[in-house]
Amino acid sequence: MTPETIDVIVARRTQPADGIIVLDLVADADTTLPPFEAGAHVDLHLGPDLVRQYSLCGDPFDRSHYRLGILLATKSRGGSATVHRAIHAGDRLQIGLPRNHFPLATDAQQTVLIGGGIGITPLLAMAYHCMRGGKLFALHYCARAHAKAAFLDELAAEPLRSKTQLHFDDGDPAQRFDPRRDLPEPSPDTHLYVCGPAAFMDWVVKEARNRGHADLHIHREYFEAEVDKSGDGFKVRLANSGRIIAVPAGISIVKALSLAGIQVDVSCEQGVCGTCMCGVIEGVPDHRDSYFTEHEKAANDQILLCCSRSRTALLVLDL
Template sequence: MLSRPEILLQVAEIKAMTPRVSAYRLVSPHGERLPAWSAGAHLNFRLPSGRARCYSLCGDSASSAEYWVAVQREEHGEGGSLEVAETFARGVVVRADPPRNGFPLAADAKHQVLIAGGIGITPIVAMIHHLRRSKATYAVHVCARSLKEVAFRDLIQAEVAAGRAALHLDGNDPARRPDLAAMIGAPTDGTHVYACGPAGLLKAFARATESWPRERVHVEGFAPEARQSEGDRPFDVTIASTGKTIHVPAGTTLLAALKAAGHDIATSCRQGICGSCMVPYSDGEPDHRDQALSDDERREFLTVCCSRARSPGLTLDL
C-alpha cells in the first residue's frame, strides 16, 4: 500500500503581516533541502491536537531551503488557526504532509489574471514570485476591506507600482464590491484566470467567468464543506474490518455518513484539496472528485470529504 510520508519542519521566523495574519518561515530541523513544490501548492499540517489544517505556501518555490505559510486567526472558526497561533513558536518542530498542488498555474498560459480576496492572497503571492521570472504577462487584483488588512503589503504595493496589480478596498461596504467581470474581461486566447478567496468572491468569480472555457478558469476556496451535486446517487459502503454496511444518501457526503456511523476521519480542507481524509478502498468504483490525489494514489485511496461511488457499493479498508 502507498504510504503517507510526513515531513518535519522547524519554525524559524514569525512575522506579523496584519493584525490577524502571521507568516511563518519553516525550515528543515536538520538543515536538509525541503521537498520541491510549485506555486499554488499547500501544506497540510498535523497539529498537536490531532487536527489537520492546510495552508497555501506563499514563499518563492525556487527556494528549497525554506517554506512560508501565512495563517489568519479566526476567533470563531473551528480552532485550527488559533492552535497554529498558540503552538507555532520559534524553534518548535511541526509535522506536515509534503506539499500538494491542486491550484497550479497553467504552464502554457500567455497571460494570467490572478484574483485574491482576503487571506486568499497566499497562493497568489507564490504565483507572483513565480511569474516574475516567467515570460507570461500577468495582472493581479487584490480585494480587501482596508489596506491594513492586506497581507504581503510590500510585495503587492511593489506590483501596483510596476503596473501589474490593483488593490480594491471596499471598506466592507457591499455597494463598493469590485466588479469582477470588468477585471477579468472577455476570454482571450492564452489567458487563464485564477481566484482564491472567500465564498462571496468565488461566487462573483463564477458569474464573471461563465462564458470562459472551463480549462482556463482556476479556483481555490475555503468553503466549509465540499459541495454535493444534484445528480448524485445514493450508494452503500462496506467497512472491511467489521463487514458493516453504511448507506450514503444523495445529498450526504461520504464523510458525514461515516461520521454518523462512528468513524472519525481526520479532515482539513473538506473540499478535496488537501488529501487529509484519504481512505484506502478495496472494492467498487470511486467517483474521485478531489484535486489532491495522484493517479497512483487514486488506485488505492479516495478522499471521503468530496468523493462518492460510481458503483452501487464500495468497500473501505477501515
C-alpha cells in the same frame, strides 16, 4: 518523522495585518526543503488529530524557507487558533511534503490571479512563478480593508508592484475590483485563478463565465466551504474486500467507514482539500465538494468521501 513529513523550525513569525500571521519555516539542521510548485500547500501537524493545510506563499524558486500566511478563522475548528496562540519563532514543527491541487496551466499565454482576503497566499507563489518565467500576468488582491491586507510591503516593491492591483472594500469605490473592467477578454490562451472566501469566488467565477471564459480556464481553490449533508442513506461496497457498508442519512462516508473499523485519511473534512479522494468503480456519486472541477465531477469516476454522497443505492469504491 515519517517519510511523508519533514521537520522544520519556525525562523520568523510576523503579524502584518489584523488576524493574519506569517510564518517562515526553515529546514532542520543538515536538511534542505524539497522544491514546491506554485499553488502547492503543506499539511501542518498541530497535534495528534489536528492537521491543517496552508498554501505556500513564498517564491517557489527560493528553497531557503517556506512561507505560510495564516488567518485566524472566526469559526476556527482548532487549526488557525492553535497556530495563532501557540506557534512562535524557534518552535519545531512537522509538516507534510508539498502537494499541489491548484497548479498553473503550462500552456497559458496570459495569467490573471484574483485573490480575496487570505486567498492571496497561493496566488503570491504563482505571481513569483510567472514573473521568473517572464510570463504575462496580473495579480488582483481584494481585501475588506487596508488593515486586513497582508503582504503589502512585498506587493508594493518591485518586481511585483507593476503587476499588482489592490482593491479595498473600504477605499474609493473606483479602485474596487470590477470584473467588467479587470477581467481580461476570454481567449484560448488566458487562464484565471481565483482563491478566497466562497461567496467572493462564486461571484468572480460567475462574472468570468458571463464574460465568456471557459470553465476549464477558471481555476479555483476554496479554503473553506459549507457542506450540504442532507439526503437519504445508501450503501458502499469496498472493491478489495467486497464488504458492504451502510451510509445512513446525515452520516458521511468517512464516518460510516470509521464506524466499520476502516480509517480514511482526512484533513479539511469540508470537500476542499482532496485528501479523502477515492476512485468510483460503479454507481454515480452525488458530488458535494468544492474541490473537483465541473468536468471532473461529470466524469463520476472519483469521489471525496468526507462530504459527497450517492445518487445510486450502491457505490462501489476503489478501496
